[in-house]
Amino acid sequence: MEKVKDTLRSTVRLSYDGRVFKAYHGPDAQKRFDNEVRVLRHLEAKGCNFVPKLLEADPAELSIVTTNCGTRVDHLDAARQEELFAELERYGVHHDDIDIRNVTYRQSDGRFCLVDFELATILPEAG
Numbered sequence: 001m002e003k004v005k006d007t008l009r010s011t012v013r014l015s016y017d018g019r020v021f022k023a024y025h026g027p028d029a030q031k032r033f034d035n036e037v038r039v040l041r042h043l044e045a046k047g048c049n050f051v052p053k054l055l056e057a058d059p060a061e062l063s064i065v066t067t068n069c070g071t072r073v074d075h076l077d078a079a080r081q082e083e084l085f086a087e088l089e090r091y092g093v094h095h096d097d098i099d100i101r102n103v104t105y106r107q108s109d110g111r112f113c114l115v116d117f118e119l120a121t122i123l124p125e126a127g
Contacts (some may be wrong), residue, residue, distance in 0.1 A: 001014060001016070001021065002012040002014045002081045004072075006119060007024045008025075008027075009024065009025065009026045009027070009029075009032065009113045009118070010022055010023060010024050010025065010026075010032075010118070011023045011025070014068065015029070017062075017067050017071045018067070018068040019055065019066070019067065019068065020052060020065065020066045020067070020068050021063065021064075021065055021066050021067075022062040022063060022065075022066070023061070023062060024036075024037075024062040024063070024118070025062070029062050031050050032084060032118035032119070033057075033059070033064070033118070034059075035117070035118055035119070035120065036064065036116075036118040036120070037054065037057045037064060038122070039093055039117040039120045039122060040052065040054040040064075040066070040117060041052070041054060042091075042092065042093065042122050043091055043093060043117075046091045047091075048086075048088070048091040048093075049111075050084075050087075050111055050112065050113040050114060051069065051070070051088075051113060051114055051115070051117070052066035052067050052068070052069045052113075052115060053066060053067040054066055056069065064065075064124060069104045069106055069113035069114075069115055070104035070105045070106035070107060070111075070113055071104055071105055071107070072101070072103075072104055073100060073104060073105050073112065074100075075100075076100055076103055076112070081098075081103065082098075084103065084112050084114065085098050085114070088114055089123065091120065092122055092123045092125070093117070093120050093122055093123065094106075094120065094121045094123055095114060095117070095119075095120050096119040096120050096121055097116060097118075097119045097120070101116075102114055102115050102116045103115075
């Protein structure tokens with residue numbers, strides 16, 4: 001597996017079959033794990049197709065497995081980035097970490113996607 005992110009808050013690895021493994025650690029790890037699982041389940045239920053699908057969640061290990069949503073994006077027009085995060089809100093989620101590091105590009109359909117929902121908020125009206 002290739003390590004693609006290793007910070008104080010999480011470690012992310014990409015398997016050779018395309019799955020993404022994320023382990024939470026550091027401050028509020030349990031809270032961030034619970035939130036990301038909840039948000040990803042909400043987005044799947046709403047039919048959002050530009051975020052990873054949650055395949056597994058292990059609360060004992062504070063880890064998840066998701067589908068891969070493409071490769072990291074290094075450059076994106078500010079207006080397009082804003083539009084992408086605004087599109088997420090139509091599915092009832094505010095990302096809360098609006099940064100290019102949370103944008104990927106899925107080459108199979110030419111779609112920009114969003115990742116990393118541990119700080120995201122499900123909007124009240126979305127329930």
